[in-house]
Amino acid sequence: MESVTSVNVHCLILQPVVDSVTDFTWLIGGPQGSGVESAAVIFSQICAKAGYFVFGKREFHSNIKGEHSYFAVRLSDKMIRSSSSGVSLMVSYDAETIFRHYSTITKGGAIIYDSDLNHIKAEDVSTLDKYYFKRMCADLDNDHPTVEDVLRKVADNDVVAYPVSFKELLADMAESHNNPRLRVMKRMYNVMGVSLAAGLIQLPKELLIDAVRGVFAKKRVIADLNADAATHSYNVASNTMTSTPFTLHAIEKTPNLMLVQGHLGTSLGKLAAGCRFQSYYPITPASDESVYLEANGTLPNDTGQSDAVVVVQTEDEISAIGMMIGAALTGVRSSTSTSGPGFSLMAEALGWAGINEVPVVLTLYQRSGPSTGLPTRHGQDDLLFAVFAGHGEFPRIVYASGDIEESFYDTCSCFNYSDVYQLPVIHMMDKFLSSTTMTCPAFDPSKVTINRGKLLDGVEGEYKRFQLGGDGISPRSYLGLKDGIFWNTGDESDEVGHITEDPVVRQMMMDKRLDRLDLILQQVPDAEQAVSHATGEYTIISWGSTKGPILDALEMLQQEGITVGFVQIKMLHPFPTECVQRLLNGARVIIDVESNQTAQMGKLFAQNLNIPINHYILKYTGRAMTCEEIRDSLLDIIHGTSPKRRILMHGA
Amino acid sequence: MESVTSVNVHCLILQPVVDSVTDFTWLIGGPQGSGVESAAVIFSQICAKAGYFVFGKREFHSNIKGEHSYFAVRLSDKMIRSSSSGVSLMVSYDAETIFRHYSTITKGGAIIYDSDLNHIKAEDVSTLDKYYFKRMCADLDNDHPTVEDVLRKVADNDVVAYPVSFKELLADMAESHNNPRLRVMKRMYNVMGVSLAAGLIQLPKELLIDAVRGVFAKKRVIADLNADAATHSYNVASNTMTSTPFTLHAIEKTPNLMLVQGHLGTSLGKLAAGCRFQSYYPITPASDESVYLEANGTLPNDTGQSDAVVVVQTEDEISAIGMMIGAALTGVRSSTSTSGPGFSLMAEALGWAGINEVPVVLTLYQRSGPSTGLPTRHGQDDLLFAVFAGHGEFPRIVYASGDIEESFYDTCSCFNYSDVYQLPVIHMMDKFLSSTTMTCPAFDPSKVTINRGKLLDGVEGEYKRFQLGGDGISPRSYLGLKDGIFWNTGDESDEVGHITEDPVVRQMMMDKRLDRLDLILQQVPDAEQAVSHATGEYTIISWGSTKGPILDALEMLQQEGITVGFVQIKMLHPFPTECVQRLLNGARVIIDVESNQTAQMGKLFAQNLNIPINHYILKYTGRAMTCEEIRDSLLDIIHGTSPKRRILMHGA
Amino acid sequence: MALKVADYKTGVHNDWCPGCGDFGIVNALQMSLAEMGIERDRTAIFSGVGCSGKTVHFVNTYGIHTLHGRVLPFAQGAKVANPDLTVVAVGGDGDGLGIGAGHFVAAGRRDIDFTYIVFDNGVYGLTKGQASPTLKLWEQPKSLPKPNINYNVNPIGLAITSGYTFVARAYSYDIRHLKSMIMQAIAHKGTSFLAVLQPCPTYNDINTRDWYAGLDMEDAVSRHSRIYKLEDTGYDPVVHYASESEMDEKLSQALIRSLDWGDKIPTGIFYKNETISTFSQRIQTNIPNYPENPPSRQSISKDGKPTVDISNIVQSMLIS
Amino acid sequence: MALKVADYKTGVHNDWCPGCGDFGIVNALQMSLAEMGIERDRTAIFSGVGCSGKTVHFVNTYGIHTLHGRVLPFAQGAKVANPDLTVVAVGGDGDGLGIGAGHFVAAGRRDIDFTYIVFDNGVYGLTKGQASPTLKLWEQPKSLPKPNINYNVNPIGLAITSGYTFVARAYSYDIRHLKSMIMQAIAHKGTSFLAVLQPCPTYNDINTRDWYAGLDMEDAVSRHSRIYKLEDTGYDPVVHYASESEMDEKLSQALIRSLDWGDKIPTGIFYKNETISTFSQRIQTNIPNYPENPPSRQSISKDGKPTVDISNIVQSMLIS
C-alpha cells in the first residue's frame, strides 16, 4: 500500500496554534517520581477555576522512577477536546525536558527553566535514549549539544526564555522562612515550576495556593511547605519576569463544568449503573478504575443504607473474567476492566459467557500492542481482536466511547445492552482517554436509566433458561432465585441447559444466539450506533478517542471556511451498516482516522459497506493525535497533496 | 438475513447416490467402546486392498463409553473425497444404530442387523436423546416405535433386511470351536458385523482375516478368537444371505495409493519438515497428532543415527505455546497442536511470537464452538479468530489445508513460511479431516523442501536481531549460537532487542513487521495462495475441508453436464486478494461454502474484494457436508430456487 | 416437607462408563445435600470440564458446568456476589491441579466459604486417558504411549501449603465415609478441599478398585485395604486455638501425612482450621454491611433509575 | 581469557528506583556467571514482566523478556530443546506466584535442569504497588486503598510441595550469600528455586531494608537482624540417599522451616535432592540419544531436503 510518514524533529516545529490568545498550552516535564503529575493537577485546577476549558494529557514511560514524563495542559476560553502540537509555555526543572520538548515550543512562546542546567550536555542525560538523541543532534546540527545550545536554537524562533536558578530560589526561601532544611527540598521543584508559570501568566494567586493545599491535603506540614514555596515562586515570577507574552486572567466561568480524570467516566458509570461486583488483575492503564472503585465504591442508597461494589483483585485475568461471570450468574451487574494482554487471556471465557448468554461488561482500556508493546502508551489496536476474540461464534457487542463524558453514559448503556440482549459487552476505552484530565459538562446521573431486560424476579411453573421462540431472548433466572433452577454449560445445550449434540437443536441454538445481532441493530437507537457530527463532501469515519482531536480539527477548518464531515461509529459490532450508510449520504471522499497501523475499523467498514475508503490517517507511535495533525492532514487531502495513507508522527 | 433450513427426518431420505454400482456406502454403528472404529478400520482396509477408493468418516459423542458412535465408509472405483448422504448397507448390532440411521439407507439398500433386537422399543434406549426421538416418532407416525416398526418402514423403500441373531451366531461358534467362553463374547459383535457385511458383498475373505489379525496384532489370543469369529461370520453370510443387492469383487488397484488417517498428514508433515519439538495439552481432536509423534517420533537420519522429536505434555495451552516459543528460539523447528479452547488460551503469547518474529507453527484442529461447544464434532468456525487473535497488530500467516494429502505438504510449507518470514503460522485443520480415513496418493517426502530462511549458522561482527532495512526480515541468530547474542522482549524494542519507547523507532518496527504481509503475497507462489479447481459462471469460493465434498459434488454435476467453478483459498491471511480476483475472472455468481454460521471467510472476502457474494451454503450442525448436499444446493441456486443463505442439515 | 435424595437427582442420562468411581461421588453429594436439608435453589454446583465436569447435570440444583480448569474462579465469584448460596465446586484432577493449579493456589489465600471436590483418577478421562498431574512418575496406564515422565503433584500437600482451612481425602467406593467428608466440608466455614480417590476403570489400570482393595497385597484385609482413616488412628486435624505454634504443629503433621502413599493411604481430615477469618469477614472491614447487604441483595434501580446517589462525587469534581 | 563480571553487563540504562533490591540481585547474578565461567553465548536468561522482568536487558547473555507469568514455560522449552544451555529464569513474586502459579507447580513435576529466581518484594512493582501474593494478610503498603484481605502464599513451602529439588532463600542486600545461593542453584542438577527477599523502597514500606535490619526490634544485632542462615544452625537440607524415609524427613523439616517468618527469617538452602532423575534423564528412556543429539543439534536438512527418512512409515500405509 502507498504509504508516507512525516517524521524528523525539525518538522515537529509547528505552525502557531489557532489565533486566539486563549488557546494556550503549558507543558511541564521531569523524571517520573518528581511530581510532574501533581504540578499538572495544580495547574489544571487553577485554570479551570479561572474559567478556562482545560485539556491535559500525560505521557510517561513504563517505569516507576527516573524516566522522563510530561504533562501538557491546553486551555482555552471555548470547549477543547484534544492536545495541540505546540507548546506556548514550558516549565523545565530538568535538562531532559528541555532537550525533549524544545522543538515544540511555538514561535513567540516562552520557557521557564532552571538556569543551573545551562551547561548540562545531552550526552550526560542517561535517560535520554540514543534514538532521540541522534535526531536532536541532527536538528541542532551539533553532536554534543548542551541546554544552552538548545536555548539558543529556540531563541531564533522568538521564544522568550526565563532562566531561574531553582537552587537559589530554594536558598532564598530557606532564608526568608528561616528554615535551612528548605535548601535541599528539591522535591518541591515541581510546585515551584508550576507556581513560576502561574506567576508569569498572572493566574490568580489564591487559586494556586488553594490547589497546592488541595493536592497535599493529607499531610499538613508538607502542604504548608509547598504553599510557602508556591507563594514565593509566584511572587518572584510576577515581580521579576516582565514582558510576559501572555497573561491569563480569570474569565467568566461556564456553569456546570467539572474537571475530570480519564477513568472516572467508566468508574462513576459503573457505580451509577449498579455494577456491584468488579474483579480485576492489575494492568496499566485499566487498574486505576478498579482501585478507585475499591476506595470509593460505597454509596448511600434510597433506603438510607449504603450499597457497595465488591472489588476482588484476582490471581490473573482468567480468574477475573471467571469471577465476573460467576457473579453475574447471581443476577448482580458485574464487570471487569483490563487492557490488551489481560483481554487476550479472557478470550476463552468470553465464549462461555456468549454461549450461556451471561450479561457482563468488560471495559477494555487499550494501549499500544502487540504483546507488552508500549504498555503506558496509547493505541487503538485491539478493535478487530475485540470483535473476533474467542474461538467459535457467539454474540457480543463491541462499543466505543469517544470521550470521558460519553464514557459515563455509555457505561450505563453497556450494562443495559448486556442485560437486555443477554450477552457480553466489550466497552472500548484507551490510554489516551485514561490519561486525560479535562473540563466537561458535569455527569448527570438523572439521565441514567437502568433496564435489566428479561431478568426475572420470580418463576412460575417449569423454567427453561434457554427457551426457544419469540425474539430469541429468554427470560433470565439467576443463582438463588426461588424455583428458577437452570443449568449452564460451555457445551451446546438444550433449552434447560443440559448438554446436547443433536444437530437440529444445535442449529436452532446457534441461530437463537446469533440472530440477536440483527435485533440489536433494529432496537438500539440510531444515535447510540453512530453519530454524525458534521456532513460534507469529505467525510471522516472514525471511532473512540480520536473524536476529540477530530472535532477540534474540524472547528479549526470551519474557521477557515472549510467544512468536513465526521461520522463517529460507536457500535462497532454488530456493525451498524445501515445507520452509517445513511449518515454518509452525500459524502464523496471517505477518510478513515484511527490510532493503529492496519486501519482496523476500516476493515469492518469494508466488510459491511460497499463504499471505498479514499484516505487513511493513521498513527501508531503510541502517542495520541493532536488537532493540528488532523487539520493538516485534512488540508492535504482537500488540496490533493496527500498520500492515500498518511502516518502521523507528532509527540515525544 | 434471508435464511432457510431444510430439516426433518423424512427429507433425509435421499436420492440414490451416483449411478455407479461402485459408489457404495457402508455404515456401522454402536455404543462407544464397542469397537465401531476397529470394525471400520477392518472394512476400510479390505476395500482398499480390494482395489477401491475409500472415504471413511467417524462420528462420536463427547463420551467415553455408551453413547452412540458410527462410522460410514464410502467406496468407489474412482477417486472420492467425501461422504455421501445415503447408506447402501448398514450393519447394526445395537438398536440405536437402527433407530438413528434407518432413514439414510438408500432405496434398494440393505441392512444386516441383530434379530434379537426386534422388539426393543426406542423409548427404552437410554442414549437416544429426546430431540431425535421426537423427530423419529413424527417420521414414523408412531409414538412408541420398536426396531420392527422401523424395519417395516425401510422395507417400504425396498431395503433388504438380513436378520442375524448375533447371540446364536456366538453360540454356533462356541459349539463348532468347542469353546463355551465364546458364548458371551459380545465384545466381538463388531468383528462379526463387519465380517457378515464382507461375506454378503463377497469381499475377499483372506483380506478380511488379514485385516482382523492386523487390528488385534498386539494380543495373539484375541487375534485368534476374532479371526475365527470373522471366518465364521463371513461364511454364514456368504452361505445364507442370498440375493445380495451388491457384490464388491476385488478390482484392479490404483498404484501408489495409501490408506491414511486424518492426523497423519500433519504428523508426518512435521516429521519430514524437521519439527523437533512439540508441546501440547490434550484436547480433541488435536491430541492424536501429539500422541502419534511421541510414539513414532524417532526416525533414522542420513548419518545412520536417529533423530527424534521431543514431545512435552504441558500443564495447559499457555505453557504449550510458551514452551514451543522457547524451543523455537534455540533454532529448533517447533510446533504445537490444539483446538479452539486451547487456541483461545494462546492468544497472548501468539502476539509475543509476532513481535519477536519467532517462527512457530501452530496446528489448529478446529471443532464446533463456541466455548466447549460440540467438542467431538466438526466446524470451521475459528477462522476470523485465527486471523485476529491476540491484542495489538503483528504479522502471522493463516493457512488452511483442504484434505489430508494437502496437509502433509502444507505442513512442510508452513514451516518454511515461518522460517522465511519469521512469524507464527497458524495451520487450519479440522475435526472432519481428523476423523477421516481415506485412500490418497502416497505422501512423497522427496517433494518436501526445507527452507530455513535467514537462519544463521555463524555470526561475524556486531549482531542485531532486528536489524532494519532490506526486505524488513533480519538475519536470525538463536540461543546458543556463538557470538549471536540478542535480546527479545514483548515490549517494543530496538534493533538489538532492548526496550524502547521512542516513537520513531516504534513506527519503523511496526512497519518492519507488518510490511512483510505484502512481501508474502508477492513471494509465495500463486498456487500456494489459492487454487482454481474449475471455472464457471457460477463459482464457489471456499477454504479447508469443504474441498472434498465440493469436488465430489462438482463431479456429479459434471456428469449432468453442468460446470461450476471452484476457487479454494488456502492462504487466508494475508488475504490473497489479487490472486483470488484473477482466479474469479469470469464468474458471475459467487457462492460461499463454509462450515460455520457467519460465513467467516466471506467476511474476509468482502473486506478485500469488491465483489458481492451472491449465495451462501453453510452448515453448523457439527456434521460435515456431504457431496449430495452441495450438489443439491448448487442445483437450487442454478435453478433460481435457492434462498441467499442455504443451511445444510444432513447427518446424525 | 423434607427433601429426599431423589429430589436432588435429575433425569439426565448418565453416560459415565460402567463402574466409574464418579457415580459414588455424585451419589454421596446428593445424599449429603439431602441429609443437610440444603434447599435446591439455594445451592449452586460448579464443575470444570472432564468426565467429572458432567456431575452438575445429574444434580438437581443450580448447576454450572464451566471451562476446563476454571471452576474455581466461577464458583468464587458467585459466592462472593451471593454469600447466601451453598457453593460446591467439583472437577477432575487434571482440571484442578493441572491447568487449574494457579487458581487452586490462589483460592487458598482467600478462604471463601465454599467446598471444592477433586475427582482424583490419575488420568485425563474425557480426552482418552493421558496422564493427569496426580499420576506417579514412570507409571503407564494403558493409553500412554510411554511411561509418565512427570513427577506427581501432591494434592493434599498443595492444598495445605496454599492455605486451605479444611483439607480432606476420601475414597469413592467408601460412600459412607465420603458422604461424611462432604458434609463436613460443606459445613466448614471457609474453603474446604476434598480429594476423592476415584478409580477410572476405563483408563487407569493401575489405581483400580482391586488395587485399592489391596488384592495384590499379602495382608489384604478389607474392601479397601490400601486405605486407612486418619480418625481411626487418633489423629487430630483441628487447629484448636489461634496461635502460631498450634497452627504450625497441625500444618506440619498434615504435610507429613500427605506424603504417605502406596500401601497405607490416609483418608479423612488432614487439617481443619476455623480460627482464620473467612473472606467474607475480611470484606466486612471494607464494607461493614456486606453480610446483610451483599451484591445479590442490592436492588440497584427503582422505576428504571439508579437507587444509589453519586451526586456527592460529581459535586466534588464541579469547578466551583 | 577468563570472563570478568564487567563482561556480563550491558550498557543498557538501568531505570530501577534508587535503592531497589533488584540491583543486588542482578549484580550477584553477573558475579555468579563470571565466577562460574559460564560462557555468555551458552547462557540464556529468561524473565517475566515486572520491574524484575527488566533484568535480562542488563545481563550480557542471551536475554529473553517473556510475558507476565509465563517465564517458566519459555525457559523450560528452550532448555529441553537445547540442554547445552545454562538457563536461568527470573521474575517477580506476582509474576511467578500469582499469575504464574500454575506453571510454578507444574515445573516442580518435571525437574528440568534450570534455575528459577523469584524477586520477592511483596508488591506488584511495575503496576504501582498493588499487593503481590507474598504480601501478608492485613498488611497495607502505601499504594493499597485498603489493607490486603488475602492470605499470603508461602513460596518455599509451595516449591517444596511442588517437587522442586533445590529450594533456597536469600536476601538481596546480603550479596555474598546471595551469590553463593545463585551459584549453588545453577550448579544443582534439576530445577532449583531461589526466592530472594527484595525490598522495594518505593512501594513496600513494610518489609524495608530497615525492617530486615530489625531496626524496630529490641535486640537488633546485625545489618539484617531479622534474617538468619540455615547453614549457621547446623541444618542439613540434603537428601543423601534415595529412600522414602530420608526424603520424607528432609521434606518435612523444610516445610516446617518454611513457615517461619517475623523476627527469625531463615535463608539458605531448605531442601536439596539430587537422587531424583532429571527430566533430561527421563526423556532418555524414550529417546536414548537425547543427550548427544537433542533437538538443537539435529540438522534437519541437507541441500534443502529432509535428512530423516519417513519412507518406512509411508510404506506401512501403502495399500499392498
Ligand SMILES: Cc1ncc(C[n+]2csc(CCOP(=O)(O)OP(=O)(O)O)c2C)c(N)n1
Ligand atoms: C482449554 C482446554 N484444553 C483442553 C481441553 C480438553 N479437555 C477436556 S476434558 C480434559 C481433561 C479431563 O481430565 P480431568 O480434568 O482429570 O477430568 P476427568 O475426565 O478425568 O474427570 C481436557 C484436557 C478443554 N476442554 N479445554
Ligand SMILES: Cc1ncc(C[n+]2csc(CCOP(=O)(O)OP(=O)(O)O)c2C)c(N)n1
Ligand atoms: C497478562 C498481563 N496482566 C497484567 C500485566 C501488567 N503487569 C505488568 S508487571 C505486573 C506485576 C509486576 O509485579 P511482580 O511480578 O511482583 O514484579 P515486580 O514489578 O514487583 O518486580 C503486572 C500485573 C501484564 N503485563 N500482563
Ligand code: SF4
Ligand atoms: S473414562 Fe474413566 S473417569 Fe471417565 S467416565 Fe469412564 S471410567 Fe469414569
Ligand code: SF4
Ligand atoms: S518499584 Fe520497587 S521493585 Fe520496582 S524498581 Fe522501584 S523499588 Fe524496585
Ligand SMILES: [Mg+2]
Ligand atoms: Mg482425571
Ligand SMILES: [Mg+2]
Ligand atoms: Mg513483585
